[in-house]
Amino acid sequence: MSLDITQVVTLLREHDLLTTVNTAVAQQTFQHVSYNSKTVQPATLFFCKGNFKPAYLTDAKTAGATAYVSETQYDEGNGMTSIIVTNIQKAMSLLGAAFYDYPQNDLFIIAFTGTKGKTTSSYFTYGIERTHTHDRVALFSTIDRIVGNAPEDRFKSDLTTPESLDLFHDMRHAVNNGMTHLVMEVSSQAYKKDRVYGLHYNVGIFLNITPDHIGENEHPTFADYLHCKEQLLVNADKCIINAETDHLADIYYAAKTTTQPEDIYLYAREGADVSMPLKLDVTFKNTNETLHQSDFQVTGLSPKGRALKVDGSYELHVPGDFNESNAVSAIMASALSGTSYDDARTALTTVHVPGRMEMVTSQDHGTIYIDYAHNYASLKALLSFLRTQTDAGRVIVVVGSTGNKGVSRRQGFGKALSEEADVAILTTDDPAFEDPKKIAEEIDAHIDHSRVKVQYVMDRKTAIQTAIKMSDPDDIVVLAGKGEDAYQKIKGVNTPYATDVTIAKQTVEEL
Ligand SMILES: CC(=O)N[C@H]1[C@@H](OP(=O)(O)OP(=O)(O)OC[C@H]2O[C@@H](n3ccc(=O)[nH]c3=O)[C@H](O)[C@@H]2O)O[C@H](CO)[C@@H](O)[C@@H]1O[C@H](C)C(=O)N[C@@H](C)C(=O)N[C@H](CCC(=O)O)C(=O)O
C-alpha cells in the first residue's frame, strides 16, 4: 500500500479540505500512515488529531515521518511536508481509504446502529453470513474484530467503531484474507468524530434510539446524538428501520434524503404501535417463549417485504423478546445480501453472543443471567422479559454504573430497578475516576425503597457471590452491565477482572 503527495493533495482539494500544503521535496511517496507517533516508521504520513501534543510530532519526525496532516502548523514539523486541512478527522478518513486502496469496494457491508442491540444484531448477522458465504465474512463489533478465519485474525476491540485508519487497515486485511462480506457496528461517536467519513454501506440498519451517550466527551444534546446516528442511513444504499423506534418520522425522512422509498424497509412486531402512517414491509410474532429460547414467525407484508423471502418460523437460543426484533433485522439485512431462508433459520439456532443473555444454572439456587444491559432501556427490557418468565421467585439484580460517562444511566438504573426488581445489590462497574460508592448512592437515590430491598457490596465478585447465595431455586439473579468484560476501568487503568460469567460459574461450583 502507498500514497503519493499528488494523490493526497488532489483528494483533499476535491473534498474542499485543503488549506495549505508546503512540500519538503517534489516527489513524495508514503509507505505508511499513522496517527500515533509510537507506530511511525520511515516514509510515514502522520496525522495530528484529537488531544494531540506537539511533542508527538517531534517523536514522529525522529521515527521517520516525512509529512504531517493537521489543522495547525507546528514548528516541530519544520523540515517535513505540512498539509494543513480544515477538518483532520475527515481528511484522515478519506486518505485512509485511499491509502488502503478502498477495501470497501470489495466488501458487501452491512452496518448497524441503534442505542441497543447493535452487537447482538451484528453477531446474529455474522452467524447467518458465515453460513451464506462459507466463512468469508468479517465482523467489526464492540467485542471482537474478526478479519479472517485464522486465530490471529480475531482480536478484542478497543472501540465499537475504530478510528478511520484502523478501520480501513482492517478492511484491507479482511479483503486480503478472502473476506467478501463485512458486518459492522457504527456508533454515533463514529459519526461525531468522522471515523467513517466517506464510507458507504450496502445495507444500513437503524435499530432504536433512546437518550444515552449524552454528556462530556460524547454528545452535547439528544438532537446531536440522533443526527449522528441517522447518518448511517444517509450513507446506506438500502435501509432497514425498526418501525417501533422512537423518532421514527425523523429517522425515516433522514433515510429518504438519499434513498428511494423502494429501498427502505420497515419492520415491527405484530400489533406494535407504529407512530406514523407508513406501511410495514415485514412483521413478526412470538410463537413460543421461554427463559432459554424464542420461537417466532416472520411474515412479509408489502411486495418488497415478500420479495425478501424471509417468511417462515425461526428458533433463537438467545432468549429475550428484544432479541427477536434484533434477529428480524439480521434476517432482513442478510436477505438483502442474498441469503436464503434456510441459511438464516439454521444459523440462528446456534448463534451465541458473548456476554449477552448468558445463563448459568445452579441446583439449589436461582438461575443466573449475565447481560450487558447498562442503561434504562436495556435494563428495563431485560428485567421485564425475565419478570414475565418467572411467576414465583424474586428478581435479584447486581448492578453498578460507569464513572465519568453516561451519568444519566444512574437515574435510569434506579427507575428500572424500582419497576422490575425485588432486590438490588449495588456494586462497582467501571468507576473510572469516580468513587463507586458515590455512584451507587446516586443509583440508590432513584430507587423506590418500598418496592426494592437494597444492599451495597462494593467488591463486584463479593456482590455476585452474595446475590447467588441469597437466591432460592425459583429466583432469577441478574448480573448486569459488564457482559464479558475482563477488566474494570479504574483510575485510567484497565484492571483485570475475572468476568461475571467466570465468577458466577465458580460461585455455583463452590456452593
Ligand atoms: C472522544 C474520542 O473520540 N476520543 C477518541 C480519540 O481520542 P483522541 O483523538 O483525543 O486521542 P488521544 O488518545 O487523546 O491522543 C491524541 C492523539 O495523540 C496521539 N499520540 C498519543 C500519545 C503518543 O505518545 N503519541 C501520539 O501520537 C494519539 O495516537 C492520538 O492520535 O481517538 C482515540 C483513538 O485514536 C480513541 O481511543 C478515543 O476514544 C475514547 C478513548 C473513547 O472511549 N471514546 C468513546 C466515547 C467512543 O468513541 N465510544 C463509541 C461507543 C459509544 C457510542 O455508542 O457512541 C465507540 O465507537 O467505541
Ligand SMILES: Nc1ncnc2c1ncn2[C@@H]1O[C@H](COP(=O)(O)OP(=O)(O)OP(=O)(O)O)[C@@H](O)[C@H]1O
Ligand atoms: N433491541 C433491544 N432493545 C432494548 N434492549 C436491548 C435490545 N437488544 C439488546 N438489548 C439489551 O442491551 C444490552 C446490550 O446489547 P448490545 O450489546 O447488543 O447493544 P449495543 O447497541 O451494542 O450496546 P452498546 O452501545 O452499549 O455497546 C443487552 O445485553 C440487552 O440487555
